[in-house]
Amino acid sequence: MTTEQTHWKTWATFFLKRSTRALPALEQDRDYSELPESLARSLAIFQLGESGGGTIIKQALHNRLPGTNEYYAAAMALFVEEEHRHANILAMCVRLLGGTLIRSNWTAKLFVFARRLIGLRLKVVVLLAAEVVGLCYYHLLAVHLPSSRLRDQLLEIVEDERSHLYFHCDFLRSQTPSRWRKRVFVLTWRVVMFSAAIVVAVDHRRAIRDLNIGIRPVLARWKSYSDLAELLVVRDNAEQRPWKREFSNRPSLS
Template identity: 60%
Template sequence: MDETDFSWRRWRRFFALRSDRPSPTLLDDESRMRAVPSSVARSLAIFQLGESGGGTVIEQARNSRICEIDDDYAEAMALFVAEEHRHAELLACCVRALRGELIRKNWTARLFVCGRRLIGLRLKVMVLLAAEVVGICYYHLLSARLPESGMRKLLQEIVEDEKAHLKFHCCFLRTQAHTGLQRIIFLIVWRVLMFAAAVVVLIDHRAALRDLAIPVNVVWKRWMVYSRTAENLVIQDNIRAMRSVAVR
């Protein structure tokens, strides 16, 4: 995508071009994957549940009166949600390959859904953005600890998708942060949201982090780096900041 053109039509086309990627298959050697701790399967099952929702945000984008968005934005949002559902499929493959079980309920997933339901489109997109930051870092760290495998590649593919999602949400939020006051409000809400998201994920996924020997401070630092990147994309009219999150 051309970094100098962030029109919603471009985003719609960007997501549409990726929409017919094939369904995932995993042909990993079972004996190698057996060495992966069972806590990883549970952790991925929680993320799988979190990637499965998102229908209401499409409706909200379609019915929104925010003047900076249009039908192309709503369609891009629908394609984005479809991409998240593909992630749910990919993660379901990973969970099954690790002989784990998919789940239907989880307190962090419920918190995330409540956050998305309570609020208007702007705040909803901020919740989605926090999920992207969490996902980018978490999937990346997890994949780096897995043996060379198809599962590792699937997780890396999700990381690249999440980077594009981060950029998409930042483009929207930037259109909503023109004035100094709007930027200050964004910063306060964003930092509180991001802090809360990071804490609940650390609590809920502590077993997998421990079993994979991923230090909490490493995860935290990565989240903060990406959180600041997202901040810069929203509050600074900075093309270089956009380029720092490579979209392939």
């Protein structure tokens, strides 16, 4: 087995181990009425975004890109399953907050549109932007909520999203071996990430305001994770650098 095959097998095993987690029991009798309505709406939008992903499994299975194999496809299927688990948890949170689930939203449509336009590599760039946006936003929401299981669940989702970030960065790194490919990635990544940040900031502005999060901390966190993702893809030996502490939530890859 080549190093690459071992690599994707390790990721598939990593996701497989987590796939047995049961859905959490949230505090059904807890009163969340002091929390703003905009929080439920915001989580409902993310719930919709976490629900898709069928086509990327097929694409990961049938693609002929160098550096991928059946284990990458298996890891991708388990990753999508984990996102669906997030969708189920967020659906519980939305109901607990007295909100309603939605079937359509303009930012979710934009992300789906961008993912459908293009091949696997660009799809993963869009997915990576969604991971950065989601993990930073869930974290900021959680730290502005009172202590509760709902808050704990959001923080658990943040940890999952961190490993998704590493998973997609590993794939993109395998697809950008040359200097010009790295340059194309950086350009594409910055445009996609900037666009994602703007549309999400606009769509979630009420929750950001109502929870007193402030737009600056949101943008600053997106920027730092966006930079981290970029470095993980393009820099040699990124894991040995000062941001090494960010690597706690990934499998140890041989």
